[in-house]
Amino acid sequence: MQLGVIDIGGTSIKYGIASDEGELFSLDSIPAEAYKGGPLIVEKVKMICDMLLKQARVEGIAISSAGQIDNQNGTVVHATDNIPGYTGTSLAEVISKHTGLPVTVENDVNCTALGEYWQGAAKDMDDFLCVTIGTGIGGALFLNGKLYTGANFSAGEIGHINLYPNGKPCTCGNNGCYERYASSSALSELVEERMGVNLPLEKFFELAREGNKEANNLFVQWADDVATGIQSLVHIFNPELVLIGGGISAQGDFLLEEVQSSLAKKVMPNHWKSLRMRIAAHENKANLLGAAKHFLDMNRKS
Helix, strand or coil: CEEEEEEECCCEEEEEEEECCCCEEEEEEEECCHHHCHHHHHHHHHHHHHHHHHHCCCCCEEEEECCEEECCCCEEEECCCCCCCCCCCCHHHHHHHHHCCCEEEEEHHHHHHHHHHHHCCCCCCCCEEEEEECCCEEEEEEECCEEECCCCCCCCCHHHCECCCCCCECCCCCECECHHHHCHHHHHHHHHHHHCCCCCHHHHHHHHHCCCHHHHHHHHHHHHHHHHHHHHHHHHHCCCEEEEECHHHHHHHHHHHHHHHHHHCCCCHHHHCCCEEEECCCCCHHHHHHHHHHHHHHHHHC
8 A cells, every 4th residue: 555645844845655564755845835824835735646646556645744633634723823824724625635535634743753653763662752853842642552632632732831930932922931942943042142153053063062162061051951841741751762853853862862861860760760762763754654654543443
């Protein structure tokens, strides 16, 4: 069985073909231009589907998308102004009508967790927390071998747990949210504020690795904020594994070791002794794998 797989993000829309064994083919992407709104996103997805249908004999379309997603009906429950006019979009229904194929939709971070559980770094785990660190911070919870999505498909909004009461204003309307201090964009702000230069994060991490005192001090401060947010989640859920994904995960063991070092000082001993931390194995491909896994699971149930 082959599926068309699509991952809708704020920056790009990635797509390709997936087999029911978890193999990915013909991967490509186009700019999302998300700021232009949900209707344009839908048109771009239609165009991608047309291309995929010409490339291969696909039997369904599996979509990973930013936003809070009703993963049973494939609708966008809520999306921020990063994609204006996307809230309420009946994405699965619209794309199914366009292609004549069954379509499923799941939240992008949930797809990261599903993909890593199926074919990646969480393959041997039934209780884990997935934290994706990028422009914002996303989360997904796997409990007893199942994705936990909450009462209204909104579980895992860990970027908006409160880290510093009365702290920096957040796009969600509150102040002091986790992602305002521990995301990659927060790190960029911190670097510019303290070092006085608009330094690409790749270059910043090079300086920190090389032992630059100022860069290393900022890295340690930022990683400590990352660990503080994870601390609360570990104490609540007592997971076997914390999986770190998103663009920042490209820093690999350098990132992992610093966050682990900080977290070890914060977490109660009984929570720490069996806790593992890993970097996501598939980076951006995990979302495509997770979308396929969600499609296969939904259609086995029906």
